[in-house]
Amino acid sequence: MSSNKGKAFDLNLFRRLLKHARQYRLVFYGVALAAILGSLFAVARPMLLKITVDDYITNRDAHGLLTFSLIMVGVLLAGVICQLGFIYYANWLGQSIIRDIRVELFRHMLRFRMKYFDNSSIGVLVTRAVNDMQRIGEIFSQGLFMIVSDLLQMVVVAIIMLATSWKLSLIVFSILPLILYATRLFQKAMKVAFTEVRAQVAYLNSFVQERISGMKIVQLFTREETEYRKFTEINEKHKKAWLKTVWYNSIFFPVAELATSITIGLIVWYGGVRTIAGDDIELGSIFMFIEMSQMLFRPLRQIADKFNTLQMGMVAANRVYDILDTRSTIEDKGTVTAENIRGDISFKEVRFGYLPDEEVLHGISFEVSAGQTIAIVGATGAGKSTIVNLLNRFYEINSGNITIDNTNIRDFSLDSLRGRIAVVLQDVFLFADTILNNITLKNPEITEQQVEEAARQIGIHDFIKSLPGGYRFNVKERGSMLSGGQRQLIAFLRAYVSNPDILVLDEATSSVDSHSEQLIQNATEKITQGRTSIIIAHRLATVKKADTIIVMDSGRIVETGTHSELLTRENGYYRNLYEVQFMAEEKAS
Missing domain, CATH: 1.20.1560.10 (ABC transporter type 1, transmembrane domain)
Incomplete structure (x- = not known):
């Protein structure tokens, strides 16, 4: 102006x-x-x-x-x-x-x-x-x-x-x-x-x-x-x-x-x-x-x-x-309500870039069957988190096709699509509010009793009750009153109580204490049971248990298979990554 x-x-x-x-x-x-x-x-x-x-x-x-x-x-x-x-x-x-x-x-x-x-x-x-x-x-x-x-x-x-x-x-x-x-x-x-x-x-x-x-x-x-x-x-x-x-x-x-x-x-x-x-x-x-x-x-x-x-x-x-007057919204013309999703996910020749001339994903394709847990591994900048962003339609793809249960995600209404996908991000954001409100996000359909029961199921109820005020404890701005591991546990519970059909975990446990790490591992096992799960993996235990491992490098899928299958490949990308990173972690543990 x-x-x-x-x-x-x-x-x-x-x-x-x-x-x-x-x-x-x-x-x-x-x-x-x-x-x-x-x-x-x-x-x-x-x-x-x-x-x-x-x-x-x-x-x-x-x-x-x-x-x-x-x-x-x-x-x-x-x-x-x-x-x-x-x-x-x-x-x-x-x-x-x-x-x-x-x-x-x-x-x-x-x-x-x-x-x-x-x-x-x-x-x-x-x-x-x-x-x-x-x-x-x-x-x-x-x-x-x-x-x-x-x-x-x-x-x-x-x-x-x-x-x-x-x-x-x-x-x-x-x-x-x-x-x-x-x-x-x-x-x-x-x-x-x-x-x-x-x-x-x-x-x-x-x-x-x-x-x-x-x-x-x-x-x-x-x-x-x-x-x-x-x-x-x-x-x-x-x-x-x-x-x-x-x-x-x-x-x-x-x-x-x-x-x-x-x-x-x-x-x-x-x-x-x-x-x-x-x-x-x-x-x-x-x-x-x-x-x-x-x-x-x-x-x-x-x-x-x-x-x-x-x-x-x-x-x-x-x-x-x-x-x-700025029109920077994701187009929401979907007429299909995402209900009772099985969890079949398909990426077909998906291309995407955050900037017009810089493509991040170069035509990736993969399938996830309902109830499966897949792990995505790769170096920083490989495009792992971008997949999460695209699945939730935070960004629009340049070309290709993403479907859930054989329905293009564009055909789902945006609210119903995101309502069936829960994401635990690597960088957990908590509001300056109580733990209870950070878990329910003030959704009136989620009661405090449901939250407590879910916390018991994934093993973090005792941790929350040990805090002053328990579920009424105010975590202050960005959750500054909690450690990184504690914030991660709250994020797990927030995802779990929403009862999603598809779960995405950006698992960040490298900088948490051993007690929180064990709680997070237990929570991961519980929360992924019976639902399609995509895990951006940083820990060996999670990767080894995944049904399929997708290995990415510079925006491309370079290998796909189970943990044991990928280890048998001579000079394979995953095997090299495993030997450099994961074996060191295994020895340290």
């Missing part, structure tokens, strides 16, 4: 934003009415002041002065009530709208394919969902209605001025072009400045979030000073972006204030001279024009300020709608 940077206002974007206010139209109109009435009551005050001076103070009418003073108090109170209603309901409307947009944005992001998150900064997405949303809310709470109210007030003031004294009006109106021109320049400059501010805020948020999340790596490799210098540079750019907006404000508002002061001086001088000379200008008119000139110029300054708020909100809305 860089082409819009210098554009003062995007009307199409604003119309799109207003659509979210349709369901709150009564509140919308009520806020608009409160803003209008508040402006009218504000304009009434200097008119009443003129009448008070000319008809009661000048004529020394004490009784009339008291009556009119009470009327002015009533007008003032009515204006306060309108202002209270406006402030509360304008903010209520803004918060309701951004709640709806934030829900829509989050729902949209939940359906993004993994490739989108691979190429996107998490910090930037968080900024869009949190900071930018607040800016959008300010469009309604501080921008739109205030601008309309101020414009109405200026029109009414101008009409009253002209009807009262065209001579004093000319003095006031002669200064208006200067204010209008300065305001226009200010608006355009601030549009560009605020766009840069939002970009720097997003960059700063992204940098800080990544470094805090990866603080262990930063400290392990003693990169504190390097990251500090980078942060200082980014923070300096952030400061300069904000200072640019401060600089524009420091120029505009003193100019506007100077113009207001000159106008008041001219009104007092000319009006006073004409009053002394016995002209048609009354003393009350001078008081009224002094106050009304400020009511005419102050909204201009406020409109510039509120227009900045409006522009910041529009810039934020532009960024949010960029995400909402």
Whole structure:
């Protein structure tokens, strides 16, 4: 959207934003009415002041002065009530709208394919969902209605001025072009400045979030000073972006204030001279024009300020709608519901690459019969985990065919397909919540009793109960309160309670303690019984027990067979791998 940077206002974007206010139209109109009435009551005050001076103070009418003073108090109170209603309901409307947009944005992001998150900064997405949303809310709470109210007030003031004294009006109106021109320049400059501010805020948020999340790596490799210098540079750019907006404000508002002061001086001088000379200008008119000139110029300054708020909100809305308009979802046109899956899996000439010109899988083909356990082995980068991603349709294949029970996985509805496949990833992710909620993921169909029974079946109930609070133990962010092996066990239980038809295990036990390793081995044996299982194998025991072993190298299947069959092949890839890695593990054990 860089082409819009210098554009003062995007009307199409604003119309799109207003659509979210349709369901709150009564509140919308009520806020608009409160803003209008508040402006009218504000304009009434200097008119009443003129009448008070000319008809009661000048004529020394004490009784009339008291009556009119009470009327002015009533007008003032009515204006306060309108202002209270406006402030509360304008903010209520803004918060309701951004709640709806934030829900829509989050729902949209939940359906993004993994490739989108691979190429996107998490910090930037968080900024869009949190900071930018607040800016959008300010469009309604501080921008739109205030601008309309101020414009109405200026029109009414101008009409009253002209009807009262065209001579004093000319003095006031002669200064208006200067204010209008300065305001226009200010608006355009601030549009560009605020766009840069939002970009720097997003960059700063992204940098800080990544470094805090990866603080262990930063400290392990003693990169504190390097990251500090980078942060200082980014923070300096952030400061300069904000200072640019401060600089524009420091120029505009003193100019506007100077113009207001000159106008008041001219009104007092000319009006006073004409009053002394016995002209048609009354003393009350001078008081009224002094106050009304400020009511005419102050909204201009406020409109510039509120227009900045409006522009910041529009810039934020532009960024949010960029995400909402992004079509990066996995196509979900499947009409078949995945129920009672046997578990026959077939990959036929499957080709895939995460990048257009870099193919990861080069036409792989294999079959898995229902109830079988296959192990996939190979060096890092061979394409093992990619198979898991493709089976779940996290990514779309470039060519070939993947079927489950002779049905193309594209023909299954996405939710039902993933609902029948459970995956235990190598890098276990746990939410900052209780163990129970991390296992059930708050699925109401899975009870705590079912979780406990499943934990007993795979042998980890005692481990969970030994924790403070047991199943109510809060594991904190990313499961930081648990060891790697304990997190792995929770992931096994999470997969087991979902009762999947197909199980995929990215078995990572190389860095866990011996007790956790034994628990994981027992859990693996239990969880794979009676269901099709694909294991990305790192441990000898799992590989040896698999019905079939698929050996991969550089995105190709180079060998297939059982453990004993593969060991009989002279200079075979698996045999070499076994001798280098697995025999060393066997001796160590």
